[in-house]
Amino acid sequence: MTDSKEYIKKRYAKALEKAQEKNTSCCDSSEPAPKQEESACCSNKPILLPKKQEIVIPSFGSTSDLAKKANLEEGDVVVDFGSGPGHDLLSVAKLVGKKGKAIGIDFTPEMIEHATDLAKKMSLDNVEVKQGDIANVPLEDNIADVVISNCVINLSANKYDVFKEAFRILKLGGRLVDSDIIAAQELPESLRKDKDAWCGCIGGALTQEGYVEAIKKAGFSDITVDIESERTGKINWEGNDYLIHSGIIRATKPE
């Protein structure tokens, strides 16, 4: 799908508004999407973070606890591509501590405002949220220890450009930890072209081989893909079923 960025921004601004009204999370709550019998995308329960303050941060991600799954270390500089409402970003900020930094990149102003406000409320002063496109990241080369992303890269029409940007901003030996929707087979052209399917993180999903190829082409090595079998969904499109999974893709920028 081309020329979709403005549409994606509007849809996610609306989804955030709905999530705040209902205190729930969902990737795509506003428009009809392909029939999904089970969802591989989105965690259903908002997480209270930190518990004492009872702040509810909606999540639109395809996995839960990505910050923990990324094996971060104190002092790490972590960049979150498509940080959204800040669910993972603020967990990262706590894990890397005052010596580290959590930098979010998002192109939807409402998401940036939400995550920035929450960081202030939680007194996390190692958080910075920047407006920008993950295909053209407003950060210098070689500054990050880890780039994470949770259910965002599938929304980009040119995934190679995004992986190339992750590669550029990572230090040598730095890691990419990307949770994404992975299609078990190539999706039909009509589904890929459907705006709602695209915004719902389905239309732009690649197969495992497609992701690995784009990541390799961007220069990464040690690429692994873990399919989260408990997060599998079935899409019914034009009478046919298509399987999608949530997967965690890890890769390293060679030393």
Ligand SMILES: C[S@@+](CC[C@H](N)C(=O)[O-])C[C@H]1O[C@@H](n2cnc3c(N)ncnc32)[C@H](O)[C@@H]1O
């Ligand atoms: C499905 S939500 C995921 C948000 C967050 N990672 C989470 O787990 O809750 C997708 C987010 O990515 C952002 N986004 C999508 N495409 C983007 C792009 N090309 N550049 C920057 N942000 C983008 C959207 O604004 C939205 O906040």
